[in-house]
Amino acid sequence: MKYMTGFILLLLMQNVFAAHCQVDGGPWVDMKTSPLDVHVDLRLDKDAGKVTMSGYSVRCMHDFPGWYPDSNKQYFSTVASGLILGPTVMDYGSGMDILGALLPWPVSAGRYLALHDRLTPVVDLPVKVYFDIPTAPGKYIKIKPGAFLAVVLLFVTYNFDSPQYPAYRMRINLIARNGVDSSPSTCVINNNLPINIDFGSVDAVAIGTSIFNTPYKKDFRLRYSCDGPSVNSPITVKWQATPSAFHTHAIATSKQDAGVILFRPDSSALVGPGGEIRSTITNSSGSTEVSFALVKKPDTFPDAGPFTASGTLTLMLP
The missing domain is CATH 2.60.40.1090 (Fimbrial-type adhesion domain)
Structure with a gap:
């Protein structure tokens, strides 16, 4: 076997x-x-x-x-x-x-x-x-x-x-x-378009001498936008204009006794010529509410007829 x-x-x-x-x-x-x-x-x-x-x-x-x-x-x-x-x-x-x-x-x-x-x-x-x-x-x-x-x-x-x-x-x-992206961003106010503030028909007698007693006010929203990389930053908006002769915070107009004051409606803070508005931009956009007020020199009556004033707002990043 x-x-x-x-x-x-x-x-x-x-x-x-x-x-x-x-x-x-x-x-x-x-x-x-x-x-x-x-x-x-x-x-x-x-x-x-x-x-x-x-x-x-x-x-x-x-x-x-x-x-x-x-x-x-x-x-x-x-x-x-x-x-x-x-x-x-x-x-x-x-x-x-x-x-x-x-x-x-x-x-x-x-x-x-x-x-x-x-x-x-x-x-x-x-x-x-x-x-x-x-x-x-x-x-x-x-x-x-x-x-x-x-x-x-x-x-x-x-x-x-x-x-x-x-x-x-x-x-x-x-x-x-x-x-x-570390390349510079381009940020502008209101798409770089002119800002037109029209007070309409104005009664010279009714114009006040401060933002609190004048009926002629116009609200406006400053809108900020940036091209390029995303921007998240505090900003400063510089207000540049010719100051009036009668009010330290008013800018001069073509009427000697009339001026325009830029202010923040949320706080009534006045922004005179050379002054600044502080705000922020988040994800390349932002905005600030501002107001313009037409005021006059005390004890005067500005001449009738159209008037003009101009100023420049410059957006600055740190």
């Missing part, structure tokens, strides 16, 4: 563990097999001369078993040539914000961004890149919403040797959630 002897070969597949990271509390991503897409808010900081990133969080966790020693650690560190800029920003100077230190690229390898141990399974990973605003005349930085900003490569290592925890590179993709 012949016997057949067989062997069963058992193949044991060993699990390989890797860090898992999430963006803004979203799903966990295996960083050994997949990149992490991070959408960031860009901020144009002209004082610092940089475009910085904010408005997002990256958190990572390890998979250390509970019986691993407390001294076991997982490190995230920079990689040589680990910043690959997107096509629309590759001509700008750049660097990394590592724990508050702004380091121009290339950043040397081996700079730690975060570390885990078994007792702290989840940590924040500060992945921040900045761009320099060009300073040469006629040069600006412009980034559109949705632009691919950069690939950041980080090295994940351990302070122990285990085939289950090999060192590897992880990839983070940075994508612009909003746009920025």
Whole structure:
């Protein structure tokens, strides 16, 4: 009798563990097999001369078993040539914000961004890149919403040797959630059209001597609009005109004893020649309510007939 002897070969597949990271509390991503897409808010900081990133969080966790020693650690560190800029920003100077230190690229390898141990399974990973605003005349930085900003490569290592925890590179993709533009914006009042204030038929006897006792007032809304990048800023509107001889806040008209006062109806604040109106522009638009009042020199009766006056409003940004 012949016997057949067989062997069963058992193949044991060993699990390989890797860090898992999430963006803004979203799903966990295996960083050994997949990149992490991070959408960031860009901020144009002209004082610092940089475009910085904010408005997002990256958190990572390890998979250390509970019986691993407390001294076991997982490190995230920079990689040589680990910043690959997107096509629309590759001509700008750049660097990394590592724990508050702004380091121009290339950043040397081996700079730690975060570390885990078994007792702290989840940590924040500060992945921040900045761009320099060009300073040469006629040069600006412009980034559109949705632009691919950069690939950041980080090295994940351990302070122990285990085939289950090999060192590897992880990839983070940075994508612009909003746009920025450092080129000058053009802001205008009422589309740069003349402002015509018509007091209509005026009784010289009825004209008052102040904004409180004259019946001749005209309300007007100054509307502000800007072309170019989105503008969010306080503004100043300068009122320039020839002052009248009888009232410090009135501008002169073609009638010697008549003047026009610009004021804020919400506060009755007078804006004399050379004065300013403070306001704001948000998302490249804004407005201010103003009023014009026709007044006369006390104890006079301005001559009958048409009259004119003129002035200029100039919008100024900081």
